[in-house]
Amino acid sequence: xxxxxxxxxxxxxxxxxxxxxxxxxxxxxxxxxxxxxxxxxxxxxxxxxxxxxxxxxxxxxxxxxxxxxxxxxxxxxxxxxxxxxxxxxxxxxxxxxxxxxxxxxxxxxxxxxxxxxxxxxxxxxxxxxxxxxxxxxxxxxxxxxxxxxxxxxxxxxxxxxxxxxxxxxxxxxxxxxxxxxxxxxxxxxxxxxxxxxxxxxxxxxxxxxxxxxxxxxxxxxxxxxxxxxxxxxxxxxxxxxxxxxxxxxxxxxxxxxxxxxxxxxxxxxxxxxxxxxxxxxxxxxxxxxxxxxxxxxxxxxxxxxxxxxxxxxxxx
Ligand SMILES: CC(=O)N[C@H]1[C@@H](OP(=O)(O)OP(=O)(O)OC[C@H]2O[C@@H](n3ccc(=O)[nH]c3=O)[C@H](O)[C@@H]2O)O[C@H](CO)[C@H](O)[C@@H]1O
Ligand SMILES: [Mn+2]
Numbered sequence: 001x002x003x004x005x006x007x008x009x010x011x012x013x014x015x016x017x018x019x020x021x022x023x024x025x026x027x028x029x030x031x032x033x034x035x036x037x038x039x040x041x042x043x044x045x046x047x048x049x050x051x052x053x054x055x056x057x058x059x060x061x062x063x064x065x066x067x068x069x070x071x072x073x074x075x076x077x078x079x080x081x082x083x084x085x086x087x088x089x090x091x092x093x094x095x096x097x098x099x100x101x102x103x104x105x106x107x108x109x110x111x112x113x114x115x116x117x118x119x120x121x122x123x124x125x126x127x128x129x130x131x132x133x134x135x136x137x138x139x140x141x142x143x144x145x146x147x148x149x150x151x152x153x154x155x156x157x158x159x160x161x162x163x164x165x166x167x168x169x170x171x172x173x174x175x176x177x178x179x180x181x182x183x184x185x186x187x188x189x190x191x192x193x194x195x196x197x198x199x200x201x202x203x204x205x206x207x208x209x210x211x212x213x214x215x216x217x218x219x220x221x222x223x224x225x226x227x228x229x230x231x232x233x234x235x236x237x238x239x240x241x242x243x244x245x246x247x248x249x250x251x252x253x254x255x256x257x258x259x260x261x262x263x264x265x266x267x268x269x270x271x272x273x274x275x276x277x278x279x280x281x282x283x284x285x286x287x288x289x290x291x292x293x294x295x296x297x298x299x300x301x302x303x304x305x306x307x308x309x310x311x312x313x314x315x316x
Pocket of ligand 2: 173174304
């Protein structure tokens with residue numbers, strides 16, 4: 001009897017114990033493996049978190065598959081605006097073709113293209129769930145007015161149409177090209193892109209507007225980063241507030257006969273001083289083809305193409 005009992009215990013031990021040990025071993029190794037995977041994310045050669053705890057997106061700091069799966073679940077639409085007036089229509093083909101290769105692949109994207117020459121818009125095959133709407137806008141004589149005028153057009157577009165049509169929006173320069181992935185890792189409530197000239201410069205060297213008469217004025221010693229106006233984005237509510245504020249400040253300056261040194265970019269920097277971006281994109285997300293390479297930039301995802309300003313702009 002005793003022997004039978006103990007052999008039963010032995011059998012129980014083998015049948016239940018072995019799989020249990022296996023399970024524990026499997027559990028531990030999975031956790032170990034996961035933590036090893038997590039350990040692979042993060043960079044020590046660049047700043048990846050601002051003092052107000054907003055992430056700065058660099059390659060090596062995120063898992064694109066994981067972030068994609070989060071946003072796929074939410075079935076989002078990303079509105080994307082671009083302007084091409086006058087001779088800038090020549091940039092459209094490369095911009096659109098490269099975007100179709102690298103920009104929000106697998107997500108719903110709706111491009112809104114503003115131009116004074118709809119007939120000059122090239123035929124570019126759109127990927128699944130990507131579409132393009134062309135809007136005609138009047139020509140303007142000064143490139144500065146074209147560039148600054150974007151704020152008012154975007155403000156109206158968002159208020160009149162996009163608020164309930166899309167979840168996120170990005171506003172991009174057209175004299176640009178995509179070279180690598182720009183995807184769901186860039187999504188956030190209010191997203192600014194660090195300017196490729198100033199990312200490793202001290203704030204005293206930033207070209208903020210320094211005249212107190214302008215609404216874009218930022219005092220020496222203030223400011224966090226120098227942001228480019230060639231790319232910014234966020235939720236529709238946030239970007240509506242941003243474009244409305246910048247448009248109002250631009251108008252106020254105009255009435256006082258002052259134009260900020262870098263136009264709407266100066267006003268955007270002022271806005272971001274008081275309304276901190278919730279996510280920052282590293283200069284991987286706006287490089288310049290003409291820049292020499294920098295060690296921290298391991299991948300160029302989006303870049304300003306070389307252009308001859310005197311040749312493409314309507315004025316100097
Ligand atoms: C790298 C960077 O920070 N770029 C900014 C910078 O110079 P950029 O030299 O990049 O300005 P830009 O000439 O590209 O003009 C801005 C944008 O306005 C549009 N456009 C302009 C002129 C024209 O004739 N037709 C036309 O369509 C076009 O979408 C272009 O991409 O300063 C500008 C205003 O000072 C904007 O803030 C740009 O975003
Ligand atoms: Mn540009």
